[in-house]
Amino acid sequence: MDKLDKMGKRGESQEAEHAENKTRKQTNRGGVRAGAGRKKGSGKFGEPTKVMRVPESKVAQIQSWLERQKKGEQKLAGLLEHSAFKVHQPANDERVTLPLYSHKVVAGFPSPADDYIETTLDLNEKLVRNKEATFLLVVEGDSMQKAGIQDGDILVVDRSIEPSDGKIVIAALDGELTVKRLSVKSTGTWLVPENDNYPPILVREEAEMVIWGVVTATISQF
Amino acid sequence: MDKLDKMGKRGESQEAEHAENKTRKQTNRGGVRAGAGRKKGSGKFGEPTKVMRVPESKVAQIQSWLERQKKGEQKLAGLLEHSAFKVHQPANDERVTLPLYSHKVVAGFPSPADDYIETTLDLNEKLVRNKEATFLLVVEGDSMQKAGIQDGDILVVDRSIEPSDGKIVIAALDGELTVKRLSVKSTGTWLVPENDNYPPILVREEAEMVIWGVVTATISQF
DNA sequence: TAATATGAAAATTGTAACATAATTCAAAAG
DNA sequence: CTTTTGAATTATGTTACAATTTTCATATTA
Incomplete structure (x- = not known):
């Protein structure tokens, strides 16, 4: 209904203008210009689209997935930028070290004595290069x-x-x-x-x- | 029915002369029959389909997913494999050092980039109580x-x-x-x-x- | 009679086409 | 200079359509 009304209005106004302006086209705005019109990639997907046929029951899932993909790609892009091969030294302010016992050393000794501490180790440092x-x-x-x-x-x-x-x-x-x-x-x-x-x-x-x-x-x- | 058809067949040469078949093309094979034609649900999806517009770059993924969905029920093992990650319980500690990503499986269409940063985690705190x-x-x-x-x-x-x-x-x-x-x-x-x-x-x-x-x-x- | 071939009917499927809708921006208007 | 205007251009959802596939009663063949 709305659409039909709009069409009707546009047609009317054009007719009116036509009548008042004695057969002269009223295009004194807009028109053929370089760079005029909507930009490519300005749609909600930001890229060209295609139509494809999918089972009815999957339509909603795919739409939902596409929505999530859209949002996710932005985050992923940020992550890629953020962790792009830059080496960073971990701060040692909160360095936690734990005693590392050597299995060999303590073998045969049934009590955990401090003497058998081989070294200390920070798990973050050990696991995160x-x-x-x-x-x-x-x-x-x-x-x-x-x-x-x-x-x-x-x-x-x-x-x-x-x-x-x-x-x-x-x-x-x-x-x-x-x-x-x-x-x-x-x-x-x-x-x-x-x-x-x-x-x-x-x-x-x-x-x-x-x-x-x-x-x-x-x-x-x- | 059978007999009538047979009669029609026999009267084939006379069909042009006698208008017994009222608007019937002189088809002597196939034709309007109950149960004729392709069966519903005989397509590759086994159900009605719809067309939808999707970004070009996602077409292959969706097709691949639909393929796997189709034969997904057969191999439970394969299905489990596909959802190889689950949401991890966030640590209740305040201190954070490493991002912990979670992979939410949403309605069978997993999105690796969706809300994937679940929390951050310090390995020492996580492992050492x-x-x-x-x-x-x-x-x-x-x-x-x-x-x-x-x-x-x-x-x-x-x-x-x-x-x-x-x-x-x-x-x-x-x-x-x-x-x-x-x-x-x-x-x-x-x-x-x-x-x-x-x-x-x-x-x-x-x-x-x-x-x-x-x-x-x-x-x-x- | 039984087995095979035939071809129209019905359903499927990929893509083109269409009608709006949304967006953009130079020019006109203020 | 700022705001308004509207044609131009792209985006988007849906329909339309042609080509393909499947099915099966019938014709044909063995």
Whole structure:
């Protein structure tokens, strides 16, 4: 209704103008100009779009996902900028050191005496080489069980380490996060679980894989 | 019906002359029949579809996701793999050093970039509850492999926690230091390895066992 | 009679097309 | 100089359409 009304109004006014201005076109504003008109990429997606056919039941999910992707990309961009391979020395103001006992030394001695303290260790320093490029993730699933990565573990992920063959990586494959061992072979790039119940995943050319970082440690809490 | 059709067929040559078939094309095969044509739901999605406009860069991901959704029900294992991360409980500590990302699985369409910074976490605070009573040990051997404790791991041991049934403990049994799961049964006290290649150890009355502490975490570095 | 081939009907599917809607900016108006 | 105007241009949701696929009663063949 509204739309129809607008159309009608526009048509009317044009007719009126036409009548008053004796057959002269009234285009004395706007018009053909270089740079006129809406800018490309000014839509809500910021890029060209395509129409695609999807099952009815999935429409809402996809729309929701696209919304979240939009917001998330901004945050991810910020993260990438922020942790772009800059080495930063961790402040040692709150340095916590713990006694590290050597298994060999204490073997045969049933009491924990201070004499057997081999060294002291700060867990942050031990586990975090590059503070600005490191983040933590919690694992769900057992696909890396043989590598000692268990369900519920906290992974220490270093974004400044170059992903290479044999490294355990956090990979976003077609938008889904997984932890797998990266295998770069002549047969292609593979994401290999360390659990016989799971098959290796071939990263196809058309797939979109983003490596978030390399896993440097895993922490299991009991 | 059958008979009528047959009659029609037989009168084929006369169809042009006699208008028995009223507006029927002179089709002698196929044609309007109850149950003719493609069945509903026979498409690749098995349900009605809609067209929607999406950003070009997301087309491949959505298609890939739809593919996996389709055959997703078949492999539960694969499904679990895809949601390899869960939300981690935020630490209630004020002090923060490392970002802890969480991966929320939203309505089956996970978005790795959505609200992924859950909190920040200090590893020392996360792993050490009682600093004065905590020490670290380096593991030798694989007797606790199934518990995720590997050779070379760093164990976080808390001496202030009361050893009890089911806890993983550092025990000095007759002068030999081991890490085992403590099992207190009616049959006696046992030190149980988590590796089928090692037998449980019965702690005899006359044996001298000293529990050094309870293992609260294990750290594997790659 | 049984098995195979045929082709129209019905549904699917990818993409083009269309109608608004939203945005932009130079020129006109104040 | 500031505000208003409106054509130009792109974006967006939906419909339309042509090509494809599937189905099955019937015709044809064996």
